[in-house]
Amino acid sequence: MQPTLNKSVQNIEISGIRKFFNMVADEQNVTxxxxxxxxxxTPDHVKQAGKIALxxxxxxxxxxxxxxxxxxxxxxxxxxxxxLSYNPESEIIVSTGASQAIDITLRTxxxxxxxxxxxxxxxxxxxxxxxxxxxxxVFADTSDDNFKLTKETLQKxxxxxxxxxxxxxxxxxxxxxxxxxxxxxxxxELKKHKIFVLADEIYSELVYDQxxxxxxxxxxxxxxxxxxxxxxxxxxxxxxxxxxxLAPSWLAKEILKVHQYNVSCASSISxxxxxxxxTNGWNDPVEMRDEYKKRRDYVYxxxxxxxxxxxxxxxxxxxxxxxxxxxxxxxxxxLDLVRRGxxxxxxxxxxxxxxxxxxxxxxxxxxxxIKEGLNRLExxxxxxx
Numbered sequence: 504m505q506p507t508l509n510k511s512v513q514n515i516e517i518s519g520i521r522k523f524f525n526m527v528a529d530e531q532n533v534t535x536x537x538x539x540x541x542x543x544x545t546p547d548h549v550k551q552a553g554k555i556a557l558x559x560x561x562x563x564x565x566x567x568x569x570x571x572x573x574x575x576x577x578x579x580x581x582x583x584x585x586x587l588s589y590n591p592e593s594e595i596i597v598s599t600g601a602s603q604a605i606d607i608t609l610r611t612x613x614x615x616x617x618x619x620x621x622x623x624x625x626x627x628x629x630x631x632x633x634x635x636x637x638x639x640x641v642f643a644d645t646s647d648d649n650f651k652l653t654k655e656t657l658q659k660x661x662x663x664x665x666x667x668x669x670x671x672x673x674x675x676x677x678x679x680x681x682x683x684x685x686x687x688x689x690x691x692e693l694k695k696h697k698i699f700v701l702a703d704e705i706y707s708e709l710v711y712d713q714x715x716x717x718x719x720x721x722x723x724x725x726x727x728x729x730x731x732x733x734x735x736x737x738x739x740x741x742x743x744x745x746x747x748x749l750a751p752s753w754l755a756k757e758i759l760k761v762h763q764y765n766v767s768c769a770s771s772i773s774x775x776x777x778x779x780x781x782t783n784g785w786n787d788p789v790e791m792r793d794e795y796k797k798r799r800d801y802v803y804x805x806x807x808x809x810x811x812x813x814x815x816x817x818x819x820x821x822x823x824x825x826x827x828x829x830x831x832x833x834x835x836x837x838l839d840l841v842r843r844g845x846x847x848x849x850x851x852x853x854x855x856x857x858x859x860x861x862x863x864x865x866x867x868x869x870x871x872x873i874k875e876g877l878n879r880l881e882x883x884x885x886x887x888x
Contacts, residue, residue: 512635540867541791567767576782620641673709711792740773823851832859844883
């Protein structure tokens, strides 16, 4: 007889993305447009900084919150980019990727029975962390508002149990982001309520036709906002696992407790590479962003020509086209595309039940792969409409 396990763990599911891939892993000759990571290499000067750190034996534990130089560089980045001022000694925590920063934040602010509003469709990494903290997820449907959370939708879902609203913009899987005016309107509504805002800004450097607007820039929002960001998307450093959380000092010191007992500190070598990225790599994301924009425009024109209803992404590197006219579930459509069309997209229901009827397409691929994948998608649609 086995001992009992944590019911919260038993009640969460393996990611729908992973479940789908496990089912199609053995299929041959499939062009994939699924991966959510840059197809660029980490900049050479960043890799070199990691090598130097190794050679200099910087392989020991660091301060729990991260090396001070990196925290200062993060503070400088937010000051220069968004006009936000964070104290590197007390308001910045370097984490093992942005996902860990989200986890330790939610475990710090949530109590059993609290509610967290997730604007959906949404990346599947938030819901399990909310549930593991004993809180409840409230999905807010954004599909009629270009996948953006509006004040009207927010008002419908806020209750006396609401503890936090997650703002994952630019969005995975939709690519949606906010104009300054849209963000200000949402901030005005949020200030009326005593709730936290978790702003996941991991794609903030991949916004195409405007600058990213952080909700913390609006008066009265900084003291209730936890910003999550990292180097994975901006500098193609997914494997380095460097993220960070920015929060007011009274809150950051509590988050740091959880972080300390969770991982002690982020990888020292990765921290020195990240320091180089944020010190001498300010322009590294620009080349990537420009290339992504070219791909975005190409994919948008192709999808429209196929007759698909799709929004033009504001940022990140995803499309979320509507396939409801196909009259099959997203998961089944994903299987059909792989097995008969030899092209892989991610079923929309992996991004909450409100993603049903959609598919996520990543353009973090070279143009040759993108063109081949879209050609296969077009042929499939021609034979199945």
